[in-house]
Amino acid sequence: MGDTPFGFNRPSDDEGDGTPGRDPFGMGFGGGVPGSGDMNQFAAMLRQFADMLSGMGTPSGGGPVNWEMVKNIARHVVVEGGDPSIVAAERSQVVEALRLADLWLDEGTVLPAGITTPQAWSRSEWLEATIPVWEKLVDPIAERMVDTMGGAMSGPGGELPPEMAAMAGPLIGMVKQMSGAMVGGQAGQALGALAREVIGSADIGLPLAPGGVGALLPAGVASFAEGLEIPSDEVRLYLALREAAHQRLFAHVPWLRPALLSAVEDYARGIRVDLSGLEEKIAGLDLADPEAIQEALGGEIQLTPEETPEQKLALSRLETLLALVEGWVGTVVADSSKDRLPSAGRLAEAVRRRRATGGPAERTFATLVGLELRPRRLREAEALWRSLTELKGAEDRDRLWSHPDLLPTADDLENPDSFLNPEELELDLSKLHQTPAPEEPGADGPDSPEGK
Template sequence: MADNHENNRPDGSDDDNGKDPFAEMFSNLFGGNLPGGMNPQDLPEDVQKQLGDLQNNPQAMQNMFRQMQQLMGAMASGESGPVNWSLAIDSARQAAAGDDPTVTGPRQQAVADAGRLAEMWLDQATAFDSAGTDFTAISRAQWVTKTMDTWKVLTSDVAQSMSEAMTRAMTDQAPEEMKSMLAGAQGMFQNLGGAMFGMQLGTAVGGLAKDVFGGTDIGLPLAGNSPVLVPANVSAFGEDLEAPEQEVLLFMVLREAAHIRLFARAPWLRGHVVSAIESYARGIHIDMSKIEESLRDIDPMNPESFQSQAIEGLFTPQHSDAQRSALEKLETALALIEGWVDQVVAEASANLPAAGALREMLRRRRATGGPAEQAFASLVGLELRPRRLRDASAFWAAMREERGVAGRDDIWSHPDLMPTSEDLDDPAGFTERRRLAEAADSEIDEALDKLLSGGFDEPDTGDSDGSAPEDPKA
C-alpha cells in the first residue's frame, strides 16, 4: 500500500492505528490487501470517490461486507449444485427478519378458534370434507422454514437449466484461445451461479414471507398439508381497512382452509402444477447481453443494487414457444384454483359484513401480485399468479348454478376433466364440449376393443368353397 496515502477516519480524525481504510475494507472482505499490491489511488477517480463515500456510510459498508462474505463463504464451502441452499435459507431468514413478532398464546388461540369456525362454514359451501388438521399461527421466519422444501421442488429444475445455459453461453461466446481454460473452470462457474442464485432466491422468499397470509397464497400448499397463518401479515393488511380485525382474520382463514381442502381432495393437482413448471424449466435460455447490461448498471455505492440488478435481469430467461405453452397451462391451473377458492369462500362468508370488500381487494392483489411476488417472478421467469381469476370465478359460479355444489366440485375428481382456457372463455359450453369429448373417447375405446377381440367382420375374399369371387364383368 502506498506510503504517502493519508490515513484519516470518516469523522476527520487521525487513524491511530495507521491503517489504510481501503486496505481494511479489502482485508475484511478477502483477508488481505488488493490483489498484486494494487494501490487504491491507481483506481479510476470516480471509483475512488465512490469507495470514499462508502466508508463514510457504515451501514452500507456493513451490508456490502455481509453480502460479499456470504457469497465468498458459500463458494468456499464446497456446496455444489444449481442452488446453494444453505445460502438461500440464510438470505431468506435475513430478508424476513426485523419486525417479526413471536406468536403469542392468545393469538394462537384466536387463529385456532377462527379455523374451527371457518371449517363449519365451508362444510355448507363445498362437497369437500375438512382435512381434519388444526390451524397453526406462525411467524415470518417460521414461514420461511416451513416452505423451503417446496421452493426446492419448484426452483431446482429452473436453476439447473439456468446454470447449464449460463455456463454454455459463457463458454460459447468466449474467444477460441480461452475456451480450453474455461472448460476447466466450469465447476467454479457452476458454484458461483449456485451461490448467486441461492442468494437471490433467498432474498425473494424472505420478501414473500413479509407479504403472505398463509401457506397457500400463490396457489400451492407451500407449507405442507396443514393450514397455517401468519398473523403479523394479516394484521398489517387490515390496518388500513375499515373492517374489524376479527373479520379480516376469519376471511383469511377461510381462504387458507379452502385451499387445503381442494388439494387434499384432488391429490393430482399439485403434480399438475409442478409439471407445468418443470416443462417450462426444460427450455431455459439465457440472454448473455442482459447479463452484461445488468453488470454495467451495478452501483458500487449501493450494495443493494447488486441484488436489484440480479433480480431485474441477470437471471431472467427468454421464453420459447414451448415455455409459453407451459406458462399458459400453469396460469390456467392457477386461475382455476384461485377461482374455485374465490367462489367457495364467497358462499361460505355470505354472512360476514366485510366479505365483499375483502374479496375484491384480494382479487386485485392476487391478480397483480405484490412487490415480493414480482421479484420472485423476475428471478425465475415464473409468474405464479392467476391472470384470469375473474373468468375462472365466473366459470365455477356457472358450474354451481348448472350442477350444484357436488357436481361443481366433482370436476376436480380427475385431471382429464380439467377445464381449459377455452372453457374460461365460454363456461356455458363446457358441459356440451365435455359430453362430445367423452363420446368421442367412448367410440375410440369401443373400436379398439373390437379390434383387439377380433370383433370386426373380415372382408369377403371368396365363396365358402374357397373359389375366387365371380367377376361381374365376366
C-alpha cells in the same frame, strides 16, 4: 473470428497486427491471453477467485444452489423488517379461526377438510416450512444459469485457447459455483421480501405447506386488514376460509399438487438467462477488489421467456389451472361466508385487487422464475364455477376435480357457453363413471411434492 463470451478469444483472434485479443474476463492481463510467463499470475487469479467463492458455501444434495445460504439471506431480510414472536393469544385466534372455517366450508363443498394441523406462523417459520417447495421451483432456473455461464466460459463449440486449456477447468467450475451463488442470493432476497407480505401458506395459489398443514401469519393478516375498517376477527376468519378451502383441494385432489408444481417447473425450464448485463459488469473486474466483486455478483439476473410452443403451452396450462383453483376457492368461500360475515363481499374484492395489481407473489415469481404469476382469467373462472353451482349443485361441481380432463379448459373460460350447455355437461359428468382418477406420480403420497 469475433470475441467469445466473457472476452475469451482463440489464438487466431488478434487485433489485426499480431497482438493477441483481450484477456479472459478482462481481468488484469492487459496484453491478452496469458503466455507461459503469465501462468503464475493466472494461477494466482484462480486462487483469489476460489477464496472469494469459498465464502458462498457449497451446495448440498447435488443441486446448483446452497439452500442454507438462501435461508440465511432470507432470514436476514425478514429480521430487518421485523418478525415479532407469536404470542399465545394470537396462536389460539388463528387455530380457532381455521377450525371454524372448516366447519363453515362443510356446507359449501363436498370435499372434506384438508387441515389436520392448524398453525400460526411467524415470518421465519413460513420460510422454514416452505423452503422445500421453493427449492424444487428455483433449482431448474439455477441449473440453466449454471449451464449457460459454463458454456459461455468455454465459448462457441466449447473451445478454449490451448494456453489456457489445462487451467480453465477449475475456472469454469468456479464460475458455475458463482452462478449458483448468484441465483441463491437473488432467491434469498426475494423469499425474504415475500415472507414479509404473505398472509398464509396458500395465498399465492401453490401448495407450499407440508401435507395436512394449514397456516396463517398474524403479521400478514394484520397488514392485509390495514385501511379496510373491518373488524380484525372478521378479516382473520375470511382469510382462514380461503386457506382452508385451498387445503381441501390440495389434500383431496391427488393429481393437483404435482400438476401445479410441474407446470411451474416446465415453464421455468424454458427460461433463457440473459448474461449481457453480467458480461458488462465482469469486463475489467479486478479480483483483488472484493467490494467490486460483491457488487458485480449482487445484481439481479435477467430471465427472459422463450417464445417456443412448449413454453406457451406450459404458461397456458399454469395460468388456467391457477385460475380454476382460485376461482373455485372464491366461489366456495363466498357460499360459506355470505350469510355469516357482513363484510365478505368487500374482503373478496380486496383479495382480487391484491392479485390484480401485482402483489408479492407476482413480484417474487418474476424474480425467481421469470413468470408473472397472475391468473388472468380469475374472474371468468369464478363466474364459471358459480354457474356450475347453480346448474348442477356443489356435488357435481366438485366431482369435476376427480380428473384433470374433466376440468374447463382455457377456451372454456374464454367461451363458457359450450361448457355450460346442459347436454354437454351431462356428457362430461357421465365420464366420471368411466374415467379413473389419475394416480399421483412417485411413491411419496399425495401430500408430497416429490412424486413427480
